[in-house]
Amino acid sequence: MFPLILFVEGDLMNYVSTRDVSSTASAAQAIVLGLAPGGGLYVPDQVPVISLEDIGGLVALDYPARAARVLAPWLTEFSAQEIEKMCRAAYRRFDTPLVAPVRAMAGGLYSLELWHGPTLAFKDMALQLLPRLLASSSKIVGETRQILILVATSGDTGKAALEGFQDVPGVSICVFYPEGGVSQAQKLQMVTQEGDNTRVVAVRGNFDDAQTGVKKIFSSPDCILELSARGVVLSSANSINLGRLVPQIAYYFSAYADMVAMGAVTLGGEIDICVPTGNFGNILAAEYARQMGLPVNRLVCASNENNVLTDFIDTGVYDRRRAFHLTTSPSMDILISSNLERLLFEAAGRDDRQVRTWMDELKNQGVYRLDGAQLDFLKARMAAGCADQDAASREIRRVFEEERYLIDPHTAVAVHVARQWKAQNQSERPMLVSSTASPYKFGRTVLDALSGGAVGLDDFDCCKKLSALSGVPVPSAIADLPGKKVRHQAVCDVDDMWAALLPAVEK
Numbered sequence: 001m002f003p004l005i006l007f008v009e010g011d012l013m014n015y016v017s018t019r020d021v022s023s024t025a026s027a028a029q030a031i032v033l034g035l036a037p038g039g040g041l042y043v044p045d046q047v048p049v050i051s052l053e054d055i056g057g058l059v060a061l062d063y064p065a066r067a068a069r070v071l072a073p074w075l076t077e078f079s080a081q082e083i084e085k086m087c088r089a090a091y092r093r094f095d096t097p098l099v100a101p102v103r104a105m106a107g108g109l110y111s112l113e114l115w116h117g118p119t120l121a122f123k124d125m126a127l128q129l130l131p132r133l134l135a136s137s138s139k140i141v142g143e144t145r146q147i148l149i150l151v152a153t154s155g156d157t158g159k160a161a162l163e164g165f166q167d168v169p170g171v172s173i174c175v176f177y178p179e180g181g182v183s184q185a186q187k188l189q190m191v192t193q194e195g196d197n198t199r200v201v202a203v204r205g206n207f208d209d210a211q212t213g214v215k216k217i218f219s220s221p222d223c224i225l226e227l228s229a230r231g232v233v234l235s236s237a238n239s240i241n242l243g244r245l246v247p248q249i250a251y252y253f254s255a256y257a258d259m260v261a262m263g264a265v266t267l268g269g270e271i272d273i274c275v276p277t278g279n280f281g282n283i284l285a286a287e288y289a290r291q292m293g294l295p296v297n298r299l300v301c302a303s304n305e306n307n308v309l310t311d312f313i314d315t316g317v318y319d320r321r322r323a324f325h326l327t328t329s330p331s332m333d334i335l336i337s338s339n340l341e342r343l344l345f346e347a348a349g350r351d352d353r354q355v356r357t358w359m360d361e362l363k364n365q366g367v368y369r370l371d372g373a374q375l376d377f378l379k380a381r382m383a384a385g386c387a388d389q390d391a392a393s394r395e396i397r398r399v400f401e402e403e404r405y406l407i408d409p410h411t412a413v414a415v416h417v418a419r420q421w422k423a424q425n426q427s428e429r430p431m432l433v434s435s436t437a438s439p440y441k442f443g444r445t446v447l448d449a450l451s452g453g454a455v456g457l458d459d460f461d462c463c464k465k466l467s468a469l470s471g472v473p474v475p476s477a478i479a480d481l482p483g484k485k486v487r488h489q490a491v492c493d494v495d496d497m498w499a500a501l502l503p504a505v506e507k
């Protein structure tokens, strides 16, 4: 059989909305808009393909060059040189020239460390690049209005977006986070943010409330009109933005190239990938990497107690009508995974009406259900598992005691699920695990797991103690926080997010 989809260099990439396939956009348009009109997400008309030979060619390149090679066919309005220049600038602030190094762990696991950027979480991989993509994209589409970036965060996106967009000309940014739903360090990182174009607001609610509120503003004609009258246009730095998704595809290729270089796999050999999942952006990037030609067998979706995705992948029923748990892996405390919609679109055979029906059912009844063929599609690609806080805690301790390697609670959830899945399936394939945050971003939980000695200490003392235990220094992005001035103190109710946002466009 001949491949049905072939990418020919020189073709212009086209994107369509998951809720209306007649609504199309170029990459630059999709990046500027964030969300498609009508609330859909932009997906590629056809996924570009990279040959095995080209994947082998990545081994000799550094990270920015690898990323540029992977990104170029997705961003056909940008020149290859321009993309590489943006990647070089984006990854300069990382604390290792490797940017996203792979570390071999016991039992055939490989940790892909995605937390060497300025805010110590994997969001930096995309959010150091997105502002550059957005600035360039608005030039391409002729957008002259001020862009307001609206973000709902479960903790890590907010800081990474603030850091990426701080003082970027022509752009302002407003971040909403769930009051009480983020760690002390995460909160301090955000409320001490500098920059004249930044605003940070705590919402009395959980992450889903904040995300729903942001989506409401995006889809409200009144809000759009009011902003437009002020010369402002909305865009999104949440992982629904194509400009967030595409940079994440690159690190899976880079990791594979590293695994080839270290002899963990031979070029063309298959690996599995396990991803600690919240909004489904990171694991979706892995799926796109596979569609581009990366030799991946299974994608394993790892959840914490908020295991709506585990049940969904097992049964085909997505049911958000369940208790919401605040856990030690807050960036995965999510019951509505926005990016799943992109995979659903494929599972439905690219039927936009079916996607609209499911999303309406989710909104109105809190539940939707795939049919047999749709579930088969899903199961052919994904496996799923979950780990509760005790299991994650035990995993942190085990990995440190057996391997002298510190992992954060999100990564621990994935390591636990990966080991379990490997054992159950007696898989010999190497398993890449997405390591999504520095252990120091969640120092209290990690120290508690190692020694139970966090009682009476604040998060920063925990990090110091952790450093003494492990011999790994506390990164300055954490160590310097207590001395910083709090600049953002706004708090609002879920229903008042629009009013709370307005000062961001009044400056």
Ligand SMILES: *Cc1c(COP(=O)(O)O)cnc(C)c1O
Pocket: 121, 122, 123, 156, 157, 239, 276, 277, 278, 279, 280, 281, 282, 283, 331, 332, 410, 436, 437
């Ligand atoms: C955002 C985040 C996740 C979840 O990633 P998604 O792309 O939303 O699935 C996992 N771990 C950490 C540390 C994060 O910051």
